[in-house]
Amino acid sequence: MNYNVVILGAGPYGLGAGAHLRQIQGLDVKVFGQPMCFWKDQMPAGMLLRSSREASNLWDPKREFTLDAYQKVNGNHISSPVSLERFVNYGLWFQQQAVPGVDQRQIASIEKDSNSFRVSLADGETVTSQRVVVASGIAPFAWRPAEFQNLSSPRISHTSQHHDLAQFRGKRVIVVGGGQSALESGALLHENGAEVEIIIRSTSVKWLGWKKKIQSLGPVAKLFYSWTDVGPAGISQIVSRPALLKRFPREMQDRLRVRSIRPAGASWLMARLASVPITTGRSIVSAAEDASEVCLKLDDGAERAADHVLLGTGYRVNVARYGFLAPNLLANLRLSGGFPQLGPGFESSVPGLHFLGAPASWSYGPLMNFVSGTKYAGTHLANHIRSKPETN
Numbered sequence: 001m002n003y004n005v006v007i008l009g010a011g012p013y014g015l016g017a018g019a020h021l022r023q024i025q026g027l028d029v030k031v032f033g034q035p036m037c038f039w040k041d042q043m044p045a046g047m048l049l050r051s052s053r054e055a056s057n058l059w060d061p062k063r064e065f066t067l068d069a070y071q072k073v074n075g076n077h078i079s080s081p082v083s084l085e086r087f088v089n090y091g092l093w094f095q096q097q098a099v100p101g102v103d104q105r106q107i108a109s110i111e112k113d114s115n116s117f118r119v120s121l122a123d124g125e126t127v128t129s130q131r132v133v134v135a136s137g138i139a140p141f142a143w144r145p146a147e148f149q150n151l152s153s154p155r156i157s158h159t160s161q162h163h164d165l166a167q168f169r170g171k172r173v174i175v176v177g178g179g180q181s182a183l184e185s186g187a188l189l190h191e192n193g194a195e196v197e198i199i200i201r202s203t204s205v206k207w208l209g210w211k212k213k214i215q216s217l218g219p220v221a222k223l224f225y226s227w228t229d230v231g232p233a234g235i236s237q238i239v240s241r242p243a244l245l246k247r248f249p250r251e252m253q254d255r256l257r258v259r260s261i262r263p264a265g266a267s268w269l270m271a272r273l274a275s276v277p278i279t280t281g282r283s284i285v286s287a288a289e290d291a292s293e294v295c296l297k298l299d300d301g302a303e304r305a306a307d308h309v310l311l312g313t314g315y316r317v318n319v320a321r322y323g324f325l326a327p328n329l330l331a332n333l334r335l336s337g338g339f340p341q342l343g344p345g346f347e348s349s350v351p352g353l354h355f356l357g358a359p360a361s362w363s364y365g366p367l368m369n370f371v372s373g374t375k376y377a378g379t380h381l382a383n384h385i386r387s388k389p390e391t392n
Contacts, residue, residue, distance in 0.1 A: 001030075001127045001128070002028075002116070002127070002128045002129070003028045003029065003030045003127060003128070003129040003130075004027045004028045004029065004129065004130050004131065005021055005027060005028075005029045005030070005129060005130070005131045005132075005133060006029075006030050006031075006032065006117070006119055006127065006129040006131070006132050006133070007021070007030070007031045007032065007033075007132075007133045007135060008032055008033065008107055008110075008132065008133065008134050008135060008136050008324070009031075009032075009033045009134070009135035009136040009137055009356075009357075010031055010032070010033030010034060010035040010036070010037070010095060010099075010102050010104075011033070011035075011036060011037075011038055011039065011091075011135065011137050011357075012058050012371045013135040013137075013356040013357040013373075013374055013377055014031060014033055014133075014135035014136075014356070015031075015035070015058060015091070015094060015095050015098065015099050015374075016058055016059045016374035016375070016377060016378040017133055017356060017377065017378050017381055017382075018031040018098070018099040018102075019058075019059070019060040019061065019065075019094075019098040019099055019378065020059075020061050020378035020379060020381065020382035021381070021382055021385065022099065023382070024382060024385065024386050027385070030103060030129070031099055031101075031103065032102070032103045032104075032119075033103075033104065033136075034104050035091065035092055035095040035102055035104075036088050036092055036095070038137050038138075038139055038160075039084065039087065039088050039091065040088045040163075041163055042139060042160045042162075042163065043084055043160075043163065044084075044159070044162060044163060044164075044165050044184070044185060045084070045085075045163055045164055045165070045166075045188075046083075046084070046165075046188050046191070047084040047184060047188070048081040048082065048083055048084065048184070048266075048268075049081050049082045049083075049084070049087055049371075050081070050180045050208075050266045051081075051082075051229045051371060051372065052080070052081075052227075052229045053067060053078065053080045053081075053082055054227050054229070055227060055229035055230075055370065056082045056087060056371055056372075057371075057372075058090075058091060058094045058098075058371070058374055059374045059375040059378050059379075060094070060098045060378075061378075061379075061382070064097070064098075065093070065094045065097050065098050067082070070089075070090045070093050070094070073093075074089075074093065076089065078090070081266070081268065105121045105122060105123055105125075106121065106122040107119060107120070107121060107122070107324045108121060108122045108324060109324050109325075109326055110132055110324050110325055111326040111328065111329065112326075112328065112329060112350065112352075112353070116128045116129060116130055117129050117130070117131070117132045117353070130352060131352040131353075131354065131385065132352065132353050132354070133346075133354045133355075133356060133381065134319075134322065134325075134353070134354065134355045134356070134359070135355075135356040135357055136322060136324075137357060137358075138160075138315045138358050139160060140321040140322060140323070141315040141316055141317050141318060141358070142160045142161075142311075142315055143158075143311075143314050143315055143316045144158065144311060144313065145176075145284075145311070145313055147284055147285060147286055148287050148311065151287055151288075151289060151294075153289050153294070155289055155293070155294045155307065155308050155309065156287070156289075156294060156308070156309045156311070157308070157309075157310060157311065158310075158311045158312075158313070159177075159181045159182065159185050159310060159311065159312045160181075160315075162310075165185065165188045165189050165192050165194070166192045166193075168189055168192065168193075168307075168308060169192055170193060170194070170195075171194050171195070171306075171307040171308055172194075172195045172293075172305070172306045172307045172308075173189050173194045173195065173197075173306060173307065173308045173309070173310055174196075174197050174198075174199060174294075174296065174304055174306040174308075174309050174310070175189070175197070175198045175199070175309075175310045175312055176198075176199050176309060176310070176311050176312060176313060177198075177200065177263065177312030177313050177314070178198075178200035178201065178202050178205055178206065178263040178264075178265070178280075178312075179263035179264065179265070179312060179314060180263075180264065180265050180266060180269075181312045182198060182200075182263075182310075182312020182313075183198065183205070183265035183269050183273065183312070184265070184266075184269060185310055185312055186198045186273060186276055186278075186312075187269055187272040187273050187276065189310070190272075190273070190275070190276050191272070196276050196277075197276070197277045197278075197279060197304070197306075198273075198276060198277070198278045198279070199279045199282055199284065199296075199298070199304075200278065200279065200280045200281075200282070201281070201282070201283050202263070202280060202281070203280055204280055204281075205265060205278060205280065206262065206264035206265070207264065207265055207266075207269075207270060208264050208265065208266055208267055209267045223237070224237070225237070226239075226240035227240075227372070228240040228367055228370065228372035228373070229370070229372060230260055230366055230367050230369075230370050230372060230373075231256070231259070231366065232259065232260070235256055235259060235260060236260075238256060239256055239260050239365045239366050239367055240367055240372075242364040242365050242367060242368075242376060242380075245364075245365045246363075246364075246365075253365065256365070256366070257361060257362075257366045260365075260366035261366050261369055263314070279298075282298045282299060282300060282302075283298065283299045284296050284297070284298060284299075285297050285298065285299050287309070293305045293306060293307055294306050294308070294309050296309070315358065316338065317338050317339050317358050317359050317361070317362075318338030319333065319335070319338060319339070319340055319355065319359050320338070329350055329353065332350050333348055333350060333353075334348070334349040336362050337362070339360075339361065339362030339363070340355050340359055340360075340362075340363075341362070341363060342354075342355060342360055342362075342364065343363075344384055345380060345381055345383070345384025345385060345388070346360055346363075346364070346377065346380065346381055346384075347384070354381065356368070356377050356381070357369075357373075357377075360377070364376075
C-alpha cells in the first residue's frame with residue numbers, strides 16, 4: 001500500500017494530526033498505533049491531570065470533539081482537575097469519532113529511498129509513504145540518573161512503568177524527584193498504603209499557585225496566562241505562540257523552555273502530601289542493592305533503605321531511542337542534544353520526515369510537551385502539507 005502520509009502514534013499528537021490531515025481533500029493518510037496506550041497503561045491509576053480542563057482538550061479542525069462534547073454525548077461528568085480515567089476514555093472516543101480506522105499493528109522500522117519512505121510492520125507487511133509523521137510519545141525517553149544506571153533490579157523503576165501503585169501496599173518506597181509525576185506518585189503510594197519518602201534535590205518544593213491568585217483579578221489575568229496553561233505569568237503568552245518564540249535568540253528560547261517546564265507540583269497535592277516525609281536539598285550519590293532492599297547514600301552522608309525506589313526523574317529526549325528509525329535516517333537528521341532541528345511544518349532535515357510532541361520542543365518550544373500543543377501542531381502541520389504536498 002502507498003500513502004501520502006503515515007502517522008506513527010495514536011496519542012494526543014498523533015490523533016490530532018490525523019484529525020487535521022484527514023480533512024485535506026485527496027490526501028491519503030494512515031495512522032498506526034494503539035490509541036492512548038501510554039496514558040492508559042503507563043500512567044498511575046487515580047492520577048489527575050495537572051493542566052486545566054480547557055488545556056486538556058484534543059483538537060480537531062471543526063472543534064466538534066471537545067471534552068464538553070464527550071461529556072454531553074456520554075453523560076460522563078468530567079471534574080476539574082480532569083481524572084486520568086476520564087481523559088483516557090475521552091481520548092478513545094475522540095479517536096473513534098475523528099480518526100476511525102487506526103491500525104494498531106507495531107512499526108518495526110522506517111527507511112527512506114530516493115522516492116519515498118518504506119514502513120515495515122512487525123508482522124512483515126510493508127507500506128510506503130511520501131511523508132512520515134513521528135508522534136510516538138515520550139516512553140522511550142524515561143530518564144534514569146547515572147547513580148541508578150547499573151541497577152537493573154525490579155526494586156528500581158521509573159514512574160512511567162506503573163499503572164497500579166496498589167502493588168506497593170505495605171512496602172517502603174522512596175520517590176526521587178520534585179515534579180508533578182514524582183509528587184503525585186508519592187501521594188498515590190501513600191493513599192495505597194505504602195510507607196513513602198520523597199527526596200528532592202531542590203531546596204524546596206515548587207508549587208503552582210500563582211495562576212489561581214492572578215485569576216482572582218478577573219479578565220486582566222488573560223494578559224498574564226494563555227489558555228494553553230504552559231509557563232509562568234507573562235512567559236505563558238510567549239511560549240503559547242511558537243512563531244513568536246522563534247523570533248527570540250536561541251539562548252533565550254532555551255531559557256524560556258527550561259523555565260516553563262521546571263519541576264513543580266499542582267497546589268491541590270499539598271494537602272494529600274501533608275503526612276508524607278519530603279526531604280529537600282539532598283542528592284543521591286550512590287545506590288546499591290542486596291537480596292532484600294535498596295540502599296541509598298545521600299550527599300550529606302545520610303543513608304536510606306527501601307523495598308523499592310521509584311524514579312520521578314522525568315524524560316530526556318533523544319530520538320535515537322526510537323528503535324524504528326533506520327540508521328540512514330538518524331545519520332541524516334540534524335540534532336541538538338537529541339532533539340531534531342525542525343523547520344516549517346515540523347519537518348526535519350530529512351525531507352518528508354516530521355516530528356510532533358516533545359521531540360519538537362527544541363524547535364517549537366515547551367508548548368509541545370503538553371496536550372494543549374496539539375492545536376498548534378495539527379493546524380501548522382496541515383497548513384504546511386496543504387501548501388506543499390510534495391516532498392523535496
